[in-house]
Structure formats: structure tokens, C-alpha cells
Amino acid sequence: MVTAGVHGNEPSGVYALKTIFAELEKNKPSIKGTFLGVSGNQNALQKGKRFIEEDLNRTWKDKNLQKNQPNSHEQKEMLEIIELLKDYSEEKFPERYFVDCHTTSSDSLPYISVQEVGKNDEFAHKFPGYIVRGFSDIVNGSIDKYFSKQGITGFTFEAGQHTAKSSQANHEAIIWLALKEACMLDLNQVSCYPECVEIFKNKFEDGQKTFKIVYRHGIEDNSEFEMESGFENFEKISEGQLLAVQDGEEIRSKWNARIFMPLYQSQGNDGFFVIEEAD
Numbered sequence: 001m002v003t004a005g006v007h008g009n010e011p012s013g014v015y016a017l018k019t020i021f022a023e024l025e026k027n028k029p030s031i032k033g034t035f036l037g038v039s040g041n042q043n044a045l046q047k048g049k050r051f052i053e054e055d056l057n058r059t060w061k062d063k064n065l066q067k068n069q070p071n072s073h074e075q076k077e078m079l080e081i082i083e084l085l086k087d088y089s090e091e092k093f094p095e096r097y098f099v100d101c102h103t104t105s106s107d108s109l110p111y112i113s114v115q116e117v118g119k120n121d122e123f124a125h126k127f128p129g130y131i132v133r134g135f136s137d138i139v140n141g142s143i144d145k146y147f148s149k150q151g152i153t154g155f156t157f158e159a160g161q162h163t164a165k166s167s168q169a170n171h172e173a174i175i176w177l178a179l180k181e182a183c184m185l186d187l188n189q190v191s192c193y194p195e196c197v198e199i200f201k202n203k204f205e206d207g208q209k210t211f212k213i214v215y216r217h218g219i220e221d222n223s224e225f226e227m228e229s230g231f232e233n234f235e236k237i238s239e240g241q242l243l244a245v246q247d248g249e250e251i252r253s254k255w256n257a258r259i260f261m262p263l264y265q266s267q268g269n270d271g272f273f274v275i276e277e278a279d
């Protein structure tokens with residue numbers, strides 16, 4: 001199962017799914033299993049907005065899941081996806097996999113964000129590129145955390161900047177690779193292969209790397225926070241380096257590590273994260 005457009009301002013995964021389904025219908029390569037594409041926040045996608053009333057990637061909390069009466073547009077969409085999942089129960093589909101497709105506001109190398117639950121981490125390491133562990137443990141109510149809890153194996157994939165053409169190409173690549181790993185698709189049967197997969201693989205000259213989050217810099221609502229300009233996601237930082245200024249005070253690095261998700265938009269409570277390579 002591939003979910004896309006959970007954030008309505010991130011249509012790249014939906015476009016990728018359309019391309020993939022067109023190819024599957026045209027050339028009919030054999031796959032073992034059932035492939036399901038789910039478009040997330042439909043209403044927000046139509047409007048090109050991140051969400052209508054609340055973030056659909058934060059609604060999957062126990063208090064929302066336990067009631068049947070949705071309080072927002074997003075809770076309604078959440079319940080629709082849960083209803084759909086009933087047709088693909090573990091009894092009927094003993095091995096279930098997911099990829100949740102996203103993009104980021106600033107330019108970034110694509111990466112997998114994986115929660116270390118069940119077989120998620122093992123599955124994630126079948127893919128090339130960067131893998132970040134632990135992000136879903138910090139946030140509450142994300143869809144990947146819900147899927148993992150249901151025993152579905154998978155991860156979130158951040159394909160790059162929202163509107164970059166390369167983001168769609170990266171989404172297509174990860175979906176093809178997921179079909180190979182989960183449904184034993186022979187990629188040679190796909191007309192765009194190898195280009196559609198190599199384009200993604202070739203971004204990582206240093207091969208597969210695994211990172212863990214070692215620090216989150218949270219921001220209070222009334223705080224004034226300004227990230228030093230020019231940081232790229234995954235950029236190396238060193239001890240003593242100026243990272244940001246908050247309420248007139250300098251924030252300097254205590255780490256020889258890498259910066260992750262530096263905040264360059266006005267909204268948000270996560271200033272930046274620090275990640276280190278995992279053993």
C-alpha cells in the first residue's frame with residue numbers, strides 16, 4: 001500500500017502513483033500480491049493546501065481513533081482510510097507493507113524515515129540512500145506510526161522539495177523498488193527501468209547510510225527563532241558552529257554531527273534536529 005497526499009500541498013506522490021498505475025496497466029508485469037494506492041487528504045489536495053482543519057499526519061492518536069464521530073475534515077479522511085484497510089486485513093493479507101509519500105518545504109536529499117517497530121527497519125534497509133530512525137517516536141499521531149501499530153511493515157519517504165520535478169521521480173523510484181521488495185516485481189519487466197530507479201540510487205555516492213536523531217531543538221510559541229541561513233538537510237556541522245539565534249542568544253553546536261530539518265519557514269515548533277550516523 002502506498003499512501004500519498006496525506007499533506008495536501010505534497011501532490012508529488014499522487015502523480016507518481018498515477019504514472020506507476022499507468023505502466024502497470026500497460027505492460028502488466030507480474031506481481032505477487034495486491035498493490036493499493038491511497039490518496040490522502042483529498043480536499044486539501046484539491047485546494048493545494050497542507051490541510052483543511054488539522055494535520056492529517058497528526059490525527060492518528062488514540063483519543064481520535066477511539067471515537068467514531070469525526071471532529072474535523074481530516075478525522076473524517078482518517079476514518080475513511082481505516083474503513084478501507086478493513087478490506088485488507090491481516091487474515092487475508094498476512095504480509096502487508098506500506099510506503100507513505102511526502103515532500104519537504106526546503107530542498108533536501110530524499111530520505112526514508114523509519115520507526116524501529118516490527119520489521120520496519122529491516123525492510124527500510126533493502127532500499128538505497130539515507131535512512132533516519134526515530135522521527136516517528138518524537139511526533140504523536142502520524143500515519144506511519146498507526147500502520148506500524150497495525151502490524152503493517154514500512155516507512156515514510158521524503159522525496160525532496162514539494163514542487164521539484166525530481167521529487168516525483170524519486171517517488172516513482174521508491175515505489176518501483178517497494179514493488180520489487182514487497183511483491184517480487186521483476187524490474188526488467190518495467191519499460192522505464194533502469195533509468196527510473198537509477199536516477200534515485202545515483203544521488204547517493206556514499207551509498208546507504210543510517211542516522212539516528214540525537215537532539216531536537218524545540219521552540220516555544222512566544223520565542224523568536226532564526227536559523228542561520230544556508231543549511232542544507234544532512235549538512236555536516238561541527239562543535240562550536242553557530243546554528244541559530246533564539247531570543248537574542250546564539251545557539252552553537254555541541255556536536256560533530258549533521259543538521260536535520262532546519263526550520264526556514266515561519267511556522268513550526270521544531271527549530272532543528274541533530275542526527276548522527278548509527279552503528
Ligand SMILES: [Zn+2]
Pocket residue numbers: 006007010101102103
Ligand atoms: Zn508531508
